[in-house]
Amino acid sequence: xxxxxxxxxxxxxxxxxxxxxxxxxxxxxxxxxxxxxxxxxxxxxxxxxxxxxxxxxxxxxxxxxxxxxxxxxxxxxxxxxxxxxxxxxxxxxxxxxxxxxxxxxxxxxxxx
Amino acid sequence: xxxxxxxxxxxxxxxxxxxxxxxxxxxxxxxxxxxxxxxxxxxxxxxxxxxxxxxxxxxxxxxxxxxxxxxxxxxxxxxxxxxxxxxxxxxxxxxxxxxxxxxxxxxxxxxxxxx
Numbered sequence: 656x657x658x659x660x661x662x663x664x665x666x667x668x669x670x671x672x673x674x675x676x677x678x679x680x681x682x683x684x685x686x687x688x689x690x691x692x693x694x695x696x697x698x699x700x701x702x703x704x705x706x707x708x709x710x711x712x713x714x715x716x717x718x719x720x721x722x723x724x725x726x727x728x729x730x731x732x733x734x735x736x737x738x739x740x741x742x743x744x745x746x747x748x749x750x751x752x753x754x755x756x757x758x759x760x761x762x763x764x765x766x767x
Numbered sequence: 768x769x770x771x772x773x774x775x776x777x778x779x780x781x782x783x784x785x786x787x788x789x790x791x792x793x794x795x796x797x798x799x800x801x802x803x804x805x806x807x808x809x810x811x812x813x814x815x816x817x818x819x820x821x822x823x824x825x826x827x828x829x830x831x832x833x834x835x836x837x838x839x840x841x842x843x844x845x846x847x848x849x850x851x852x853x854x855x856x857x858x859x860x861x862x863x864x865x866x867x868x869x870x871x872x873x874x875x876x877x878x879x880x881x882x
Contacts, residue, residue, distance in 0.1 A: 659809075686868065697771075697858060697873035698810070705868075743809050747868075754800050754823060755871060757809030 659687075659744045659758030667764045674731040676761040678744030679724075685747045687720055688755065689729050692741045701729075701742075734765045769793045771874035773859050779880045785847035788877045792841070792861030798822075800871065801834055801844050802858040810858055816842065849881045 662677045678687070686705045690698040704711045704720045704727070711718045717730040731738055741762045745755035772791040780786050792799050797818050802810035813832065815823040818839035827834065831850070836842040846853055856878050860871040 688870065690873075695856075695876075695878070697875045698860075698871075699873070700870035703868075703870060745809075754812040754815050755810075757811070759807070759809050 659746055659756065661742070661744055661758045661761040663761060664759070665762045665764070667766070668734055670734060670736055670765055670767045672734055672765075674734050674738070674763055674765070676729045676742055676744075676763070678727045678729070678758055680727075680744070680746050680758075681725065684722075687718075687727050688745045688747070689716075689718060689727075690743045690745060690757075692743065692760070694740070698743065731763075734763075736765050736767045739763060739765045769872075771859055771861055771872050773857075773874035773877055775877055776875060777878050777880075779882065780849050782851055782881050783848040785845065786849050786879060787846075788844045788857050788859075788879075790842045790844070790859030790874060792859070793863075793872055796861035796863050796872070797839070798862040798864065799836060799842050800860040800862075801842070802860065804856040804858055804876070806855070813844070813857075846879075849879075851881050854879055854881045 659678050659680045688703045689701040692698045702713045702718050704718050715732045720727045741760040743757050743760045745757045774789050799816040801813040804810040814827045814834045816836045819836050834844045856876045858876045859874045862869050862871045
């Protein structure tokens with residue numbers, strides 16, 4: 656079963672614009688991670704935010720986490736055509752040794 | 768940069784046939800995961816290994832799927848017999864630690880089509 660749910664399912668923007676994706680989850684987590692997947696390829700880790708953190712930055716990426724609302728957001732600033740991909744949030748539950756539980760993903764299209 | 772290797776990249780098989788996928792994790796990574804990703808969905812865990820031991824195989828359809836990681840290095844996932852509903856991308860990932868505090872590195876995947 657899938658724990659996370661991304662919103663929107665699809666997003667189309669122009670190069671230079673910002674893209675915001677949201678993720679909601681159901682149960683308490685240890686941490687939340689965002690991954691990118693280019694068409695038909697494997698996933699690439701973008702950023703990890705722990706349950707006691709509220710915001711984290713990495714280059715053009717900004718992730719927020721609100722554990723009271725069980726939600727997270729991923730902001731990509733100044734989007735580029737190369738950012739076109741599917742983005743997944745994944746949660747790790749509090750049990751030791753638990754693998755990632757992924758949402759269904761947001762498909763981002765950035766046109767030049 | 769070290770990568771997770773998977774083979775084959777693509778596999779077409781007829782239903783009721785046996786198929787096998789291979790994964791070689793990043794050297795030194797003790798934790799290995801097999802995920803299945805149906806088109807339009809996020810990956811779902813099939814099995815997790817810590818070294819050569821299975822940590823979690825609760826979502827593995829054990830009547831037809833099997834996985835092993837002999838010597839705690841590379842791993843093989845087998846399906847026998849394959850069914851039409853098994854058509855999906857099979858992803859292997861590895862991590863240097865367990866407990867989820869560390870990122871997972873994914874291979875390119877094996878896309879399986881069952882006809």
